[in-house]
Amino acid sequence: xxxxxxxxxxxxxxxxxxxxxxxxxxxxxxxxxxxxxxxxxxxxxxxxxxxxxxxxxxxxxxxxxxxxxxxxxxxxxxxxxxxxxxxxxxxxxxxxxxxxxxxxxxxxxxxxxxxxxxxxxxxxxxxxxxxxxxxxxxxxxxxxxxxxxxxxxxxxxxxxx
Amino acid sequence: xxxxxxxxxxxxxxxxxxxxxxxxxxxxxxxxxxxxxxxxxxxxxxxxxxxxxxxxxxxxxxxxxxxxxxxxxxxxxxxxxxxxxxxxxxxxxxxxxxxxxxxxxxxxxxxxxxxxxxxxxxxxxxxxxxxxxxxxxxxxxxxxxxxxxxxxxxxxxxxxxxxxxxxxxxxxxxxxxxxxxxxxxxxxxxxxxxxxxxxxxxxxxxxxxxxxxxxxxxxxxxxxxxxxxxxxxxxxxxxxxxxxxxxxxxxxxxxxxxxxxxxxxxxxxxxxxxxxxxxxxxxxx
Numbered sequence: 245x246x247x248x249x250x251x252x253x254x255x256x257x258x259x260x261x262x263x264x265x266x267x268x269x270x271x272x273x274x275x276x277x278x279x280x281x282x283x284x285x286x287x288x289x290x291x292x293x294x295x296x297x298x299x300x301x302x303x304x305x306x307x308x309x310x311x312x313x314x315x316x317x318x319x320x321x322x323x324x325x326x327x328x329x330x331x332x333x334x335x336x337x338x339x340x341x342x343x344x345x346x347x348x349x350x351x352x353x354x355x356x357x358x359x360x361x362x363x364x365x366x367x368x369x370x371x372x373x374x375x376x377x378x379x380x381x382x383x384x385x386x387x388x389x390x391x392x393x394x395x396x397x398x399x400x401x402x403x404x405x
Numbered sequence: 406x407x408x409x410x411x412x413x414x415x416x417x418x419x420x421x422x423x424x425x426x427x428x429x430x431x432x433x434x435x436x437x438x439x440x441x442x443x444x445x446x447x448x449x450x451x452x453x454x455x456x457x458x459x460x461x462x463x464x465x466x467x468x469x470x471x472x473x474x475x476x477x478x479x480x481x482x483x484x485x486x487x488x489x490x491x492x493x494x495x496x497x498x499x500x501x502x503x504x505x506x507x508x509x510x511x512x513x514x515x516x517x518x519x520x521x522x523x524x525x526x527x528x529x530x531x532x533x534x535x536x537x538x539x540x541x542x543x544x545x546x547x548x549x550x551x552x553x554x555x556x557x558x559x560x561x562x563x564x565x566x567x568x569x570x571x572x573x574x575x576x577x578x579x580x581x582x583x584x585x586x587x588x589x590x591x592x593x594x595x596x597x598x599x600x601x602x603x604x605x606x607x608x609x610x611x612x613x614x615x616x617x618x619x620x621x622x623x624x625x626x627x628x629x630x631x632x633x634x635x636x637x638x639x640x641x642x643x644x645x646x647x648x649x650x651x652x653x654x655x656x657x658x659x660x661x662x663x664x665x666x667x668x669x670x671x672x673x674x675x676x677x678x679x680x681x682x683x684x685x686x687x688x689x690x
Contacts (some may be wrong), residue, residue, distance in 0.1 A: 246412065263412030263455070277604075286443045287511050290598075299484075301512040305442050309412050310435075310457065355512065374596050375508025 253321030342380030426569030498586025532605025582611025
């Protein structure tokens with residue numbers, strides 16, 4: 245067992261974990277943050293994407309012990325005080341959610357993109373979510389959602405109502 | 406849990422070599438983990454000890470010298486290579502080969518040195534680095550030594566490193582004059598996939614020397630002998646390189662492509678790379 249501490253969605257978390265525990269398992273099984281999904285488990289599908297220090301990673305391929313001292317952001321950190329984030333609202337409005345299994349990872353990849361490129365090009369959006377597989381939407385609605393969220397944060401219009 | 410092993414985040418490179426030397430074959434260095442952790446999960450690797458090298462001093466350094474020399478620490482991610490402005494400007498073929506690996510989130514973890522040390526015949530970053538004459542710094546109980554990148558690869562997924570040795574970084578030596586680089590990769594789908602075949606090239610404009618290396622067509626990435634040419638056309642150069650390449654490769658059939666397909670696509674990739682290297686517009690992308 246190894247003692248680790250990390251900040252998850254702004255909350256300091258400490259735990260004793262075995263070295264073989266992945267970050268994904270730590271989030272889901274220890275912290276019960278089950279919004280982050282597991283599908284392939286080998287870094288191919290992107291369902292488990294979270295941010296470490298602002299950068300998207302596939303959490304199935306990261307050991308929890310490697311995250312000692314890091315800041316983790318998951319889908320549960322998107323909504324603040326029960327208010328969905330702009331990105332989450334854009335996904336709903338654009339119809340970018342169908343079965344929903346890829347959505348948390350998709351939103352994490354989009355969040356990482358908007359953090360580094362507030363005004364992304366179409367090619368940058370496509371590249372950013374190229375590691376997130378979706379079997380329902382055909383991706384077009386997801387691209388629209390990310391464009392919408394980027395545009396709103398740029399123009400400062402956060403809510404259309 | 407993907408496995409049962411001990412984990413150490415090393416503070417010095419001596420500590421890494423001691424721990425790995427003591428552990429023998431059951432010890433593995435851990436950088437990005439995007440290959441190793443998959444191997445552990447599916448049972449292909451069963452290490453008793455992982456020594457994390459990411460927090461070693463200097464391992465995250467990426468330095469570009471004035472004459473084109475580049476030193477890349479073993480902890481530098483592929484996304485950092487792809488996004489470093491000086492690499493994009495001087496060696497766009499290297500930046501393109503870094504982007505060709507996996508997906509954005511994977512490249513945030515995966516390192517350039519890890520891509521090389523995984524020793525896959527399909528390692529995307531190997532061909533351009535081979536063409537550029539890259540050298541790797543190896544550290545072991547006897548201290549540090551440099552070897553040519555081409556001498557790192559032994560066979561599929563095996564390096565020539567001894568137990569207790571690690572690669573601390575890769576260096577592109579300074580070149581006498583301007584260099585152009587280019588990379589081409591054939592894959593089944595656009596997006597992330599391993600290479601069916603790949604070609605990397607460097608054109609040293611001062612000495613008019615052309616170096617071409619090939620991935621996924623032999624047990625290791627291979628560097629062709631330098632091609633010398635005088636006043637011949639680009640078509641003739643392509644033809645000459647394609648003949649040399651056809652003799653040097655020994656492609657297998659696997660789930661991605663057949664031997665015959667690999668042999669057929671190789672000249673096409675060679676042409677693309679050479680046209681970019683010799684093209685009037687600088688060619689690279």
